Amino acid sequence: FSEIFGTDGFPLAIHFIMFLPVLQSQADGNLAAEFLPRAMSLQIIGTYAQTEMGHGTNVKELETTAIYDKTTEEFIVNTPTRSAMKWWPGNLGKMSNYAIVTAQLHIEGVNRGPHNFVIQLRSEKDHKQMKGITIGDIGPKMGISSVDNGFLALDHVRVPRKNMLMKHAKVSPDGKYTPPVHAKLNYGGMVYVRAHMIHNLARNLCAAVTIATRYSAIRRQGRVDTASSEVQILDYQTQQYRLFPQVLLVIRKKESNKVCCQISRAFAYLFTGAETDLLPDLHGLTSGLKSVVSFEAAQAVEQCRMACGGHGFSHASGLPKLFGIVVAGCTYEGENMVMLQQTARYLMKAAEKAERGEKLAYSIEFIGKKTRGQSTIGLHRGDTEMEMEAIFEALEHAARRLIIHAYDEWEKRVKEGESRDRAWNEVTVEMNRAARIYTRLFIARSFHRRVISSPETVRSVLTDLLSLYLHYECIDMAHHLLHDGHCNGDQINFLKRSMNEDLIKLRPDAVSIVDSFDQSDRELNSVLGRRDGNVYEALFEWAKSSELNYTDVLPAVEKHIKVMLEANRAKM
């Protein structure tokens, strides 16, 4: 689809990404039989309406209500206030005729929390709005302009009992409520969407990196020394420093015998072990991954864009649209700050367990370990494997220290008499730091595992990328490595020198690496990223087709500017 519609979203996106998967995973047999075949054969278009004007990430406090009326065996679904209106769901405004709507389920005065209901929004005959339903588009946004994000008000809409998604929680005809077996079972959907999201982020980042790297090999500006001619800007160390770390963020899954990105790898690892008792681990980790990956991806696209100078600011480059869609990922599916807090809560439980000497899950095992003396970074001349091990050891040490420090700060406040919740709010900046470094360590580890098990043919270039990646991460987190003297300044200088060597080593392969991502010009949709490199001519062609060039002297100039100039001349 993205080749046809571009990166900016399309009218059936949410139908496929949300409506169908949620139906499949949460509808019981009868409801699935009624709607799945029709949805899969596109006889209806659905969306997923959870977020409200007044509440997003905090799903627990949604204001929309579904009150069960057992006399008619119906739910009365209602948005009682302005801020209760559903707001933001993609394809809600104009395209969809059905939606899964999230509402607080009330049965005989008791609120059972948010549950999902299939509700018809528009007539299948003339696409007009159903009775009690008010829908529209919410107006222009920073990105995803091709998607009709919409609003939805429900005025006491009656929905038959069977339309509730009852695979996990159930309501019997006479109003008896059965809760789901596992309270967090519905998290499965969130994990799926986040996995899909990270896949998409990688795809968009891949495009951005390809565009910026190719263009940096075309653009010539300035001289490294005065004698030679102007150089490709990719020869500048600063440009390499800007781009190469982004390149390795996108080494992505293609086929089984090709390279996988660390993220897909992480998820593959997770899904194979995804049983109920792993849910807390899975949730703690994916929350952090969602936050770290979306933020890093947005920063990476923005670095790619700025690395293209002025032309990166033009829509000709394709980069502003990529940024718009990628940066949205910092907010949707759970605001990043809140996501990190969820990871932090998971880590605090782990710290507590570690204190009691209990066994921890694989990815957090290091919290309970002890550091073996000073870091040995830089002491393994030439032994890449040992050097990498020293780096992981240092990162683990730093992550452990931050996690335990955050835990101690929190405990200290609680011991001084503050409530656990209030004390929490006073240490959240530190909590988020801990969550971030834990997640980055996890990603680094996954990428490392992937590289050492990769086929011979690509292992050498992947090892160079891994080396750059680890050095870059360490320098970026140098503060935490230095904090308690585990590393010293000389070791940081060693890492910096190594990173500079990595950049030099990767320079000759840079264009080939992005070419290997094998993206078509159609997919990239960028004048700067064209495979043939004929950038300047194409830029002129693109500009000529600007709407403002349809007429040379614009009507507004005729009507206002010329009149003003003439009037001013007449005055003299």
Next chain:
Amino acid sequence: FSEIFGTDGFPLAIHFIMFLPVLQSQADGNLAAEFLPRAMSLQIIGTYAQTEMGHGTNVKELETTAIYDKTTEEFIVNTPTRSAMKWWPGNLGKMSNYAIVTAQLHIEGVNRGPHNFVIQLRSEKDHKQMKGITIGDIGPKMGISSVDNGFLALDHVRVPRKNMLMKHAKVSPDGKYTPPVHAKLNYGGMVYVRAHMIHNLARNLCAAVTIATRYSAIRRQGRVDTASSEVQILDYQTQQYRLFPQVLLVIRKKESNKVCCQISRAFAYLFTGAETDLLPDLHGLTSGLKSVVSFEAAQAVEQCRMACGGHGFSHASGLPKLFGIVVAGCTYEGENMVMLQQTARYLMKAAEKAERGEKLAYSIEFIGKKTRGQSTIGLHRGDTEMEMEAIFEALEHAARRLIIHAYDEWEKRVKEGESRDRAWNEVTVEMNRAARIYTRLFIARSFHRRVISSPETVRSVLTDLLSLYLHYECIDMAHHLLHDGHCNGDQINFLKRSMNEDLIKLRPDAVSIVDSFDQSDRELNSVLGRRDGNVYEALFEWAKSSELNYTDVLPAVEKHIKVMLEANRAKM
């Protein structure tokens, strides 16, 4: 103007910001007499056409030529290649009928470098393009959508000799060239534009901060403890950490007895001492300021935008447009990486001088000084002044270390036999680090000077802001404070605790502080930032006016979607 046109630029912007000031500062008496009165009374509209498709920041390599023909006393101005076309100048595409065009001046086979010429682009009668001139709009961009950034090709256009801007460099009728007295005299224009730019960045940042802070006091989401009701999101530590450091970036000049922002202050300081022999200092400093301030402002606006969650992504918030215009500042008027290198070159000269024991200008004096033992941060219980001095001392130490480290790395390579230029390119990442920390130190010092000399009435809140600012900067640069053990981890922890206290202290004043910026709703142009706080109702009103809501069932749905759905139903 910005109240009428919004933040997105307007059709006469470049006329006032560039065309007029450049005329005033570079035209000789006759040319000024001919054009200034007409330009000032808006009988003509001018723009400034320097950047080309193939060259931006590297002005020296512009391809447009102006060859002097002494037989007719004219310059023949020509864009010989596709990439020589002028590209990006604002208001060039449709509005302007004159331009100051930068071209390489050739006289009798000798290239005298880039010079400026006034050239008529469009007829004053019918606004049609003049002979030999091709102009148009360059198409949509990430921001500044109301500005017609344009392209311009010149096909051997003949321009009378008097149209060259000859206040500094001159060409006599018989082709004798007189260079300007001081080679860098034209830098005056750049310094002016950068000052204006920083003023504008502050104004836009001010709007972003006002919007995000007000909205954070309206938006309620989640609970700090389960017993109480939902809290204003401004009560979350992470939200304060996101916003308050941005607030103090915009404490901006209003009137003499009100608060000035550190930037205006820095510039005021510069301009009073701006004589020719200060030009290298001025240039070194403004290059760094341009880079650091534009990057920090862009990051700050983006933090403000993300702090508004989903609604920050909607154009209703006004924030995406603010981001578009602010982030452009990282690129225009000199790409930030290149700007930092200019500051670094200035610092390297200073390091050389310091090595020889020569006296240095005030802002770089610290490079030649010695550090007095370990940092005393955290050892001055309760003495704010002493504590701040310790912080400045630590920042100076770190900046000095980075500058000298970069210098040594460079020298080392030169001694090993590399050319100075090639060696430079291998240490530029480190050079940029040094330039950045030097500039941040300068800003912090200027802000400090401003605060201690501010009137009593505002000094207390300004001191709180200064305290937050310094703590924030130190934590952000902790890596450099820890690097050689000048500070230790306990001191960094002390800074973190102090910063948390600053956040708590500023919370009650936050909304009043942004209210004191006194921006009208019209100026803010944001549904989220409204003074009356009636955000949700206004959001709905705004959405209803979306173009997509003019008709309920869109023609595209009638024509394609409904047809598709019906066809799919028929198949079953």
